[in-house]
Structures are given as structure tokens and as C-alpha cells.
Amino acid sequence: MRADMLTSVLMELNGSSADIEASGIVSTDGLMMAALLPQGMDEDRVGAMSAAMLSLGDRTAQELSRGELDQVLIKGDNGFVLMIHAGKEAVLTVLAKPQAKLGLIFLDVKRAAEQISRLI
């Protein structure tokens, strides 16, 4: 039931912008809770990598006195990966196209993360 609700948050998020290609919700120890990923993308790997990147981001922000972590953003030739906390126990990971308007995506992703945090 909760998984369905989480999936519907992801569907709404993916529908909010044509630039969002995929998204997933992962526990902080790397377990996938809900995902809308492209075919062929390994959910387990996305889960482990998202949790690892966010942990690393958290620790980096803390060690380098940057305050509480807001988000982790990775830019590659083929687009962006954005990771953000969705409450204390989950990570929201979003894949976006290279020409994506990041400002709008940040807003939508933050809203989705708040919804997820309430559901979890």
C-alpha cells in the first residue's frame, strides 16, 4: 500500500517535467523502496549507489563545515543525477536530461521529497 503511494509520488514527479527521465526512493542502507527506472537499469545498483553517494555527501558537508546536506548533484555528458534526503531514512534519486532546467527540477524534487518523508 505504502509502496503504491510512493510510486504514485514518483509518477507525479516524473510527469512534472519532460526533462526527468527516472526516479527512485531508496533507504539509507541502500534498499530500493519504489522506482520508475529505464529498462535495463539495475535497481539494486541504483539503490546502493544512491545511498552511498548521499552518505558521502552528508559526511563531506559535515567534515568540510558546509552545514546540513541539501542535495548531491552529479553532471555527466548524458545528463544529471540528483540525490536528496526524503526524511532521515530515505533518499530520493532523480535522473534528468542534459538540457534540463535544474531550477524547476529542484523545486519539484524538494516537494516530492517532503511528500515521501511524510509517507515514510
Place this chain on the structure above:
Amino acid sequence: MNNDATSHLNEILEHLFVLTGYSGQDPKILSTHRETTTAWTEIVVQAFYDTLFSYPPTASVFSEGEREKREQMLRDWYQGLVAGNITEEWWQHQWFVGLVHIKRGVSNIFLIGMMSRIQQLFLGKCLETLPPAEAEELFGAFKRVTDVVTGLIADGYFENYFIALERTVGFKTALIQRMLDMEVNKMLEEWRNASP
């Protein structure tokens, strides 16, 4: 040691005690023979460091002029052990040896190889010195204690990698375990596919 580490150590000790057959009787057996076995100290210490220094990969662990200091540490460890001074603090100390091993690049292969060397030497001395039944009893006690030490240091070595990763980059143990599982499954699949 904090509470988490203490309870983890106790859990490991419980497993090792049950599986090796170690009991509170073992330190008593060791203590009974302490005079005899303490006399073997220099033989053990010399054989141990002769072996380490004559093999380049293990010799490279040491810096120049360090042998005397290391010998004294082994002397103290061996004499405490054969005197049967095996307390909770003594086991905790063995756990921390794993940390020293990581720092100094002493792999578990070196640890297991050298503990085997000490055990073989000790067995030879037992058989040479004592009637067979006593030799068997004494060696059994020594073997169980040193096997628990080996297990403890080896586990400490591995466990402390996890703890260091969690402390430095924030990866939870469950996450590292998940990453390991994924890669191990992949490796097993590759190995099965490659097997004729």
C-alpha cells in the same frame, strides 16, 4: 571500548569459545605448567622473529632497529598467555591488535601463518618435555586459546574496515554488506559461466 564494540567483541568470543571448545579450564591448565612453558620463551621469540625477518614480505613490515622492541612485546604476550592470565581485558587487547595489524600492513595471512608456527613449536616442546597425556592436555589448552586469538584478530581486522568506512564516508555497515553481496553474486555468476 564503547558499548557497541564490547557487545560485538563478546558475541565473537562466544562463537569462538563454543566452536573451538575453549573453557575456563584452559587458563588453569596453562597456569599449572607455567614454569615449564615460561622457560621456552626465548625459543619461541627467536624462532618467531627469525622466521619473519628471513622472509622478505614479512621482514618489510618492520623498520630498522625495531626487532628488540617487538621481541619484548612478544615475550610479554607469550608469558602472560602461558601464565594463564586470560581476563576480559586481555581479550579486548587482542581485538585491538587487529587495528595495529591494519596500521602496520600485517595481513591475516601473516597472522595465521605465524600463529601456526608458534603452535607447532609449542607442540614440539610439549611432546619433548611432558608425558603424552599431559602434553596433549597442555597443547590442547594452548591451541584453543591461540585459535580464539587468531579468530579475534582476523575478525577485528575485517570489522575495523567497515567501521573506518562508516566513520570516514558515512557508509552504514548494512550498505557495505549490500554492495558486497551484489558484487559477490556477480563474481559467482561470472565464475559459474566461465567454469566448464
